[in-house]
Amino acid sequence: MKRILSILALNLVAAGAWAQIYTTNSYNLATSGTATIPDGNLAGVMETFNVTGVGSLQSITQVTLNLDIAGGFNGDLYAYLSSPSGQFAVLLNRVGVSAANNNLTGFGNPGLSVTFDDTASNGNIHNNGNGITQLTGVWAPDGRNINPQSTPGLFDSAATTANMAVFDGLSAPNINGAWTLFVADVVAGGGSPTMNLNNALLTITAVPEPGTMALAAVGGLTLLAVRRRR
DSSP: OOOHHHHHHHHHHHHHHHHHHOOEEEEEBBBBBBBEEEETTOOOOOEEEEEEEOOOTTTEEEEEEEEEESSSGGEEEEEEEOOTOEEEEEEEETOOOTTTBBSSOOOSSSSEEEOOTTOTTTOOOOGOOOOSSEEEEBBBBOOSSSSSTTTHHHHHOOOOOSGGGGGGOHHHHHHEEEEEEEEEEEEOOOOOOOOOEEEEEEEEEEEHHHHHHHHHHHHHHHHHHHHHOO
């Protein structure tokens, strides 16, 4: 009976330690208010998230981003998210542009209110849109790390690996700090003359690094050994 109680106590200690170091935090843009995305301008808009509070022994397991843009023409958009240490995911890259589908200008949806998540059941955002209403839902990021002014055929063949997975495993010293969101309308004309970045929300989930979990296991075994000697 004492041994069972010892094991239960060990599990409770381990669970408590895990709860303290497993974190999911969300961050709003550092600058509040609507930002205008200039039409046909590669300079675009650059905003930041001030990420804090990730422990020194943690690493990333998931990153998601909620993005709200109104107006314009989605097929003109190029957007990426980058970490303080330089890894970046391509969120949007001329959604809809495809030589295979004879869509050379992209989807004409007036903006979007979406969540970017690699595990999204809706699939890759590049292939989705109807040109009528603001696009919504949960989508995998575009991930095509090519020039947004490339010929349409290159969008058909480009890899989609520049997605949120580029941040997985990033350790704490490179997590806290300024994360950058860049959005540009790279083609003049199309849709309403004004496109606005209304809001964005970055969510980061981090867990203990393997070394930390191994240390906890050693501590647990030590506790059990002490219990057994008694």
